[in-house]
Amino acid sequence: MPYEKKIPVDLDCPLRLTMSLIESKWKSCILDELRSGDTMRPSEIHKCLPEAAPRVLDIQLKEMVEDGLVAKTIFPELPPRSEYQITELGKSLLPIIDSMLQWGEKHFDIFEKKYGNK
Amino acid sequence: MPYEKKIPVDLDCPLRLTMSLIESKWKSCILDELRSGDTMRPSEIHKCLPEAAPRVLDIQLKEMVEDGLVAKTIFPELPPRSEYQITELGKSLLPIIDSMLQWGEKHFDIFEKKYGNK
DNA sequence: TCATATACCGAAAAATTTTTCGGTATGCTA
């Protein structure tokens, strides 16, 4: 296989399971982008997360589809077109994403001061 | 430096900030272990997380102390003794840990079926 | 005396993830 995780998800404990689904660098951001429920094309997602290497987004989107967090529709056209949309399972993670977002906003200044502008 | 993260935390966005504080393999579990507020000695933590290599726990505990999630008390004795305790900042992450734990419990069977027992 | 336990560190190896680069195929526009 081209690129594949050794262990798809961590079944050792429920906490590690949830973490393993979202801990890759951009997965939580992808869920956040898709939160509205609207479909997004890959190129849009890339535009919204310009710091992410396009290849990682491909890989992580693929894993999220495999994990059932995101659904993919491929249109058999040329040039190719496809769309991604958050699933119900993916939506059920949004409260977690929200609370992390809020926590980060609330405590941002602590870490800004501590680690910020090098 | 012996072992050090390139970038301590991710200040690009609040969501990535929160993720970067807990996404290392065992940090969320460490917070979960320390949740009661009682102090724990390193050897206890190691016993509670036997699958983690002791060295990673050392490293990750040290980072969590640096990040302010955990407090450390060193007793100047021999043989050495030290204690770790969750801080208020660390406690403020517990609702997130809780919701991940609950999510994992609720959806465990999906992933068990999908990826489980090889 | 020898083994064990304690807490931690450094170095190097191994594993994993992320990034970079190049390639596929085709339609549109200049």
Add this chain to the structure above:
DNA sequence: TAGCATACCGAAAAATTTTTCGGTATATGA
């Protein structure tokens, strides 16, 4: 016709994290 965009893939390089191993120091128990 040339260049660009689209969506994706493979391979390899780079970066990062995790693991393994060995070492520090001293007290206790066999």
